[in-house]
Amino acid sequence: MKNYQKKSTLLVLFGLFLSIYSIHSQTTNDITTYNWFDKTIGRKNLDIVNGIPHTNPYRTVGGNHLYYIDQYELGNLTYEGQSYYNVKLKYDIYRDILVLNPFGESENIGVNIITAKVEFFSIKDKNFVNIDKKDPTVPEFTPGYYEENKITPDFIFYIKHHKDQQKVVTEGMLFYTFKENTSFYLNLKNKIYPIKNKNNIIKLFPEQKKQINGFYLMNRELKKSDENQFMRNLIKYINNSLSVQTK
Structure with a gap:
């Protein structure tokens, strides 16, 4: 009985250690991000760095994540009419945010690129456009980033990448899972049709x-x-x- 109680106590302590380590790591990354931001924002820099620090407050389990791809990938970006090539990008599809890892910085550092100024970006041979207009006939076709597959100028296929969030409580601790929920649209001669x-x-x-x-x-x-x-x-x-x- 004593051995069982001892094992139970050790398991609880180990669980608390993992929780504290996870929270500490997350907090440390956030502090690193804000310290870098404070150091850099006062200097003349590339326009694309002028967003806010990117943070991920969601503790996940089982390899879950809120990104299109859970790492920075080299991509291209058009921002305020200026093209940038081979920049490190990551796309948060839960919050529809494009994240930049500034050149030469740790991948713990991320900046949310100002969405309204983004025209186009590409990651892993996929092209994304920023659609900033609503279509009253298709209310679910909301402004934001869409993967664009342009077959012809009058025949364009859009994929809206998104993830739904679900809260999970395990042993008294709150975690999050993210499940992909993708939508498809077809632009035929400038008219949008949802494809369900x-x-x-x-x-x-x-x-x-x-x-x-x-x-x-x-x-x-x-x-x-x-x-x-x-x-x-x-x-x-x-x-x-x-x-x-x-x-």
Whole structure:
């Protein structure tokens, strides 16, 4: 009985240590960020560094994270008409924030780039545009960053990357999990259409019904494993089919 109580006590103490270490690490990173920000903001610097410090207050479990990719990646950025190449970027898709890791700084340092001044950025061969106008006919198509797949000027496929947050209490401690919740839109001749299911697509392209059904049948595994890539491929396939028909 004493051994059991001793083991239980050790487990509780170990849990408290992990909690304190996690909170301390998070706090230390935040302090590092703000110290760097205070040191740098008074100096003349690149315009893209003039945002606020980026912090992540969410303690997660099981490899969960709130980013498109949970690390900085080299990408390109157009900010106030000026292009920047090979800058370290990370995209917070829960809060729809683009984060910059300033050149030469630790990756614990991040700056939230001012969204209103961003026109375009790219990460991992994916292009994102900042859409700043609402569409009253499609209220869910809200302003923000969208992955853009431009097939032709009149045929553009958008993916809205987002994650939903859920709180989890484990052994009296609060954690967060983030689950991807992606939305798809098609811009046909400057009119936005939400794509929620196969029927939405067939309604837009009724003459392609047979081909669309066949594509779904032949690509079931891809749809399960990577719906985003499935949709990218589907839209390209439809456009190619339309091009063949018009020749």
